[in-house]
Amino acid sequence: MNSALRLALVGNPNAGKSALFNALTGSRQKTGNYPGTTVERRAGRFQTQHGLEVNVVDLPGTYSLSATSPDQVVTREVVLGQRDSEPLPDVILCVVDATNLKLHLRLVLELKQLGRPMLIALNMIDLATRDKIDIDVDALESALGIPVIPTVAVRRSGVKELSVELSNHLNDLVEEAAKTKPLPAWQPQDLKSLQKEAGRIAKVATRSEGIEHVMTRRLDALFLHKIAGPVILFAMLFVMFQAVFAWAETPMEWIDMGIGALADWLIASLPDNALRSLLVDGVIAGVGSVVVFLPQILILFAFILALEASGYMARGAFLMDRIMASVGLNGRAFIPLLSSFACAIPGIMATRTIDNPRDRLTTIMIAPLMTCSARIPVYTLLIAAFIPNRAVSGVFNLQGMVLFTLYLAGIVSALIVAGVLKRTVTKGASQSLLMELPKYQLPNLRDLVLGLYERVKIFMARAGKFILTTMIVLWVLASYPAPPADAVLPDIYYSYAGQIGRVLEILFAPIGFTWEIAISLVPGMAAREVFVGALGTVYALSGSEDQIATSLVSRLQNAWSLPTALAVMAWYVYAPQCLATLAVAKRETNSWGWMFFMAGYLTAIAYLAAGITYWTATAIIG
Amino acid sequence: MPDISTAAENQVTLADMRYGEKGRIASIASQTAENDAGLAARLLELGIMEGAEIEALHRSPFGGDPMSVKVDRTIIALRRADAGTIIIERLNGN
Numbered sequence: 276m277n278s279a280l281r282l283a284l285v286g287n288p289n290a291g292k293s294a295l296f297n298a299l300t301g302s303r304q305k306t307g308n309y310p311g312t313t314v315e316r317r318a319g320r321f322q323t324q325h326g327l328e329v330n331v332v333d334l335p336g337t338y339s340l341s342a343t344s345p346d347q348v349v350t351r352e353v354v355l356g357q358r359d360s361e362p363l364p365d366v367i368l369c370v371v372d373a374t375n376l377k378l379h380l381r382l383v384l385e386l387k388q389l390g391r392p393m394l395i396a397l398n399m400i401d402l403a404t405r406d407k408i409d410i411d412v413d414a415l416e417s418a419l420g421i422p423v424i425p426t427v428a429v430r431r432s433g434v435k436e437l438s439v440e441l442s443n444h445l446n447d448l449v450e451e452a453a454k455t456k457p458l459p460a461w462q463p464q465d466l467k468s469l470q471k472e473a474g475r476i477a478k479v480a481t482r483s484e485g486i487e488h489v490m491t492r493r494l495d496a497l498f499l500h501k502i503a504g505p506v507i508l509f510a511m512l513f514v515m516f517q518a519v520f521a522w523a524e525t526p527m528e529w530i531d532m533g534i535g536a537l538a539d540w541l542i543a544s545l546p547d548n549a550l551r552s553l554l555v556d557g558v559i560a561g562v563g564s565v566v567v568f569l570p571q572i573l574i575l576f577a578f579i580l581a582l583e584a585s586g587y588m589a590r591g592a593f594l595m596d597r598i599m600a601s602v603g604l605n606g607r608a609f610i611p612l613l614s615s616f617a618c619a620i621p622g623i624m625a626t627r628t629i630d631n632p633r634d635r636l637t638t639i640m641i642a643p644l645m646t647c648s649a650r651i652p653v654y655t656l657l658i659a660a661f662i663p664n665r666a667v668s669g670v671f672n673l674q675g676m677v678l679f680t681l682y683l684a685g686i687v688s689a690l691i692v693a694g695v696l697k698r699t700v701t702k703g704a705s706q707s708l709l710m711e712l713p714k715y716q717l718p719n720l721r722d723l724v725l726g727l728y729e730r731v732k733i734f735m736a737r738a739g740k741f742i743l744t745t746m747i748v749l750w751v752l753a754s755y756p757a758p759p760a761d762a763v764l765p766d767i768y769y770s771y772a773g774q775i776g777r778v779l780e781i782l783f784a785p786i787g788f789t790w791e792i793a794i795s796l797v798p799g800m801a802a803r804e805v806f807v808g809a810l811g812t813v814y815a816l817s818g819s820e821d822q823i824a825t826s827l828v829s830r831l832q833n834a835w836s837l838p839t840a841l842a843v844m845a846w847y848v849y850a851p852q853c854l855a856t857l858a859v860a861k862r863e864t865n866s867w868g869w870m871f872f873m874a875g876y877l878t879a880i881a882y883l884a885a886g887i888t889y890w891t892a893t894a895i896i897g
Numbered sequence: 898m899p900d901i902s903t904a905a906e907n908q909v910t911l912a913d914m915r916y917g918e919k920g921r922i923a924s925i926a927s928q929t930a931e932n933d934a935g936l937a938a939r940l941l942e943l944g945i946m947e948g949a950e951i952e953a954l955h956r957s958p959f960g961g962d963p964m965s966v967k968v969d970r971t972i973i974a975l976r977r978a979d980a981g982t983i984i985i986e987r988l989n990g991n
Contacts, residue, residue, distance in 0.1 A: 338942040343935075375970040378944045466941050491972070499955040499965065593974045597959035606963070606974070630935070707979050708963050709939050712972040 279328040286370030288336035289713040291398045295428035296333040310360045314346045323442035341463040345627045366448045367393045373403035380473035392448040400425040408485030415480035429719040491714045498590045515578045517675045523570035534563035557750030561808035568652040580726045584718035596708045602690050603697030605708040608638045615645035619856045631706035637696050644689035646682045649803040653847045660831045661840040684848045745798045787839040787889035838892035845888035849881035907987040911980035914953035920985035922949045
C-alpha cells in the first residue's frame with residue numbers, strides 16, 4: 276500500500292546516530308527544518324538488499340522522551356505521531372552505543388513502551404571489542420524482545436551487514452506496522468525504575484565488563500590538564516585561524532584566475548553594450564568576489580566539524596565554563612558561539628541546547644559578535660590591501676596576527692556585552708553546566724565530507740540567489756542614470772547608487788567612510804560578504820576597461836587611507852547588517868523587539884568602534 | 898538537604914572528592930538555593946541517581962570549577978555547586 280517504508284533513527288546524543296544515517300543514505304539526504312520550528316530535519320533514502328525503498332529520518336539525539344528542549348520535543352512528537360508535517364514512522368531504529376549499554380538501554384525501554392515496530396542498532400561494536408567488552412547479542416535480544424543488529428557505522432562493512440539485516444527484518448515489520456493500533460496516550464515514565472531495569476538487562480547481556488576507554492582517560496589527562504589544557508585550546512584556535520589564511524591561499528588564487536579568465540572571455544566575445552557590462556561588472560565581479568572565499572570557509576568548517584566529531588568540542592566547553600560563568604553564561608554557550616565563527620545562523624540555532632530561556636537569549640544576542648565566515652572576505656581583502664605581509668619575531672605572520680586580533684576583539688566584546696546584558700535586561704539566575712563529555716573518536720572522513728558538502732551547498736546557494744540578485748540590483752543602481760556628457764568624476768558618482776551613497780556619506784564621513792564605502796554598505800545588508808562584491812562592482816564601474824583588470828586590492832590601496840581601512844575593519848567586528856541573522860534571531864526569540872534590539876545595539880557599537888579607530892589612527896599617523 | 902555532619906564517616910559530597918576517588922551515590926538533594934529546580938531531572942537523564950557508581954576525575958584549570966566525573970561509562974561535566982548536592986558513600990580500595 277505504501278511505496279516506501281518510513282524509518283526513524285532515534286538515540287542518545289553521541290550514539291553515532293548521524294554517522295549511521297550518513298552510512299545508510301550516503302549523499303542521498305536532504306536537510307531542512309521541521310515546519311514552525313528551527314529544529315533541523317535530516318532525511319534521506321536508501322534501498323535494502325531486497326529492493327525495499329526506505330525513507331529515513333534522523334531525529335535529534337535525546338536521553339529521554341520526557342526531555343524538554345525544543346529539538347528533543349520534536350523527537351518525542353515524531354515517534355508519537357504528534358507532528359502534522361511528519362507521518363508516524365513505520366519502524367523505529369534505536370541506535371545504542373555498545374560501550375555504554377546501561378545508559379543507552381534506558382531510552383530503548385522508554386521507546387519499547389510505545390509498542391511500535393522497533394529494531395536496535397548496537398553501534399560502535401568495534402570500540403566495545405577494543406575495550407574488551409563482550410556483549411551477548413542473543414541474550415540482549417531475548418531480554419528486550421527486540422531484534423538487535425551489531426553495527427560499526429563508521430565502516431562500510433558494518434553498514435552492509437546492517438543493510439542485509441534490516442532487509443530481513445523490515446519485511447516482517449512492514450506487516451506488523453500495518454497491524455499496529457493507534458498509540459495510547461503517552462505519559463512520562465519513571466526514569467529511575469527504567470534505569471534500574473536497563474542496568475539489569477545490561478548485566479544479563481554483558482559477558483565481560485571490559486576495561487575503560489583508555490584513550491579517553493589519557494587524552495583527558497592532557498586536554499583538561501591545568502596548564503596544557505588551556506594552552507592546547509588556545510593554540511588550536513590560533514592554528515585554525517592561521518590555517519584559514521595559509522592553506523586557502525593557493526586555491527583562492529586559482530579561483531581568482533578562473534574568474535578573471537571568464538571575464539576576459541566575455542569581454543572578448545561580446546559587443547560592448549549594457550548586457551556585457553551587466554555580466555562582467557555586475558554578475559561576475561560581484562559573485563566572483565564572494566565565491567573566491569570558498570576555500571577559507573571550507574577550512575574553517577572542516578576544523579569545526581572535526582573538533583565536534585572528535586569529542587574535543589565538549590572539552591572546550593568544559594575549559595571555557597569558568598569564563599562563561601563570569602559573564603553569567605555556562606560552558607554550553609561555547610559550542611553555539613564557536614559555530615558562530617562559521618555562521619551566526621547555525622550558531623543561533625544551536626542555542627536550542629541551552630534550556631534556560633534567559634541564558635539562551637543572551638547567547639543569541641552575542642552570537643553575531645563572533646566573527647562569522649562571511650566577514651572573512653571583508654577582512655581578507657582589507658588585510659591584503661593594507662597590512663604588510665611580513666614575519667613578526669620570525670614565527671608569526673603580521674596579516675595573520677591582525678586577523679587574530681579582529682577575532683579577539685569580537686570575543687572580548689561578546690563577553691562584555693553578555694556581562695552587561697546579564698546584569699540588566701536578561702537578569703536572573705543562570706543555569707549551571709551539566710553535560711556529557713563524549714569519548715574521543717577519530718573523525719570519520721565520510722561524515723566530514725558530507726558535512727562540508729552540506730555547508731558548501733548552502734554557501735553556493737546564497738552566492739547564487741541572494742548575492743546574485745543584489746548584485747544585479749546594485750548594477751542597475753550604479754549604472755543609471757548615465758553621467759552627463761561633461762562628466763569629470765567617475766560615472767557611478769552620477770548614478771542612483773552614487774546619490775544614495777552621498778546621502779549616507781553625511782552620516783559616515785565623521786568615521787572616515789567614503790561615499791563608495793557608504794554605497795557598498797547598502798547591499799551588504801543582504802549578507803556581509805556582499806560588501807566585498809559591492810566594492811568590486813562600485814570600483815569596477817568607476818573606471819575604464821583596463822582599470823577593471825586592476826585588482827580590487829591595489830584599487831583600494833590608492834583609494835583609501837590607512838585609518839579608513841582600519842575603521843572599516845572595526846565596523847565589521849560588530850557589523851549588524853546581515854538580514855538572515857536578524858531573521859533567525861526574530862524566529863528564535865519569537866520577538867520583533869529583541870531583533871530590533873540586536874540590530875540597534877550592534878549598529879551603535881559598530882559606529883562607535885569605527886569612529887574611535889579612525890580618530891585614534893588619524894591622530895597617530897597624522 | 899541531608900545533613901552532612903551527622904552522616905557516616907565515609908560519606909562526602911561529590912564536590913569534595915579528589916581525582917580518582919570512587920564511590921556510590923547515597924542521595925541527591927533535590928534542590929538548593931544555588932541550583933535550579935530542574936537539576937535532579939537533568940542529573941537523572943545522564944544516569945546520576947542513587948546507587949550509581951561514580952568516580953571523580955578532572956577539575957577545570959580555572960578555580961577547579963567545573964569538574965568531570967564518571968558514572969558507569971559516561972563522563973559528565975558539572976559545576977561544584979551542583980556536585981555539592983550529591984552525597985557519596987566512599988568505596989574503599991576497590
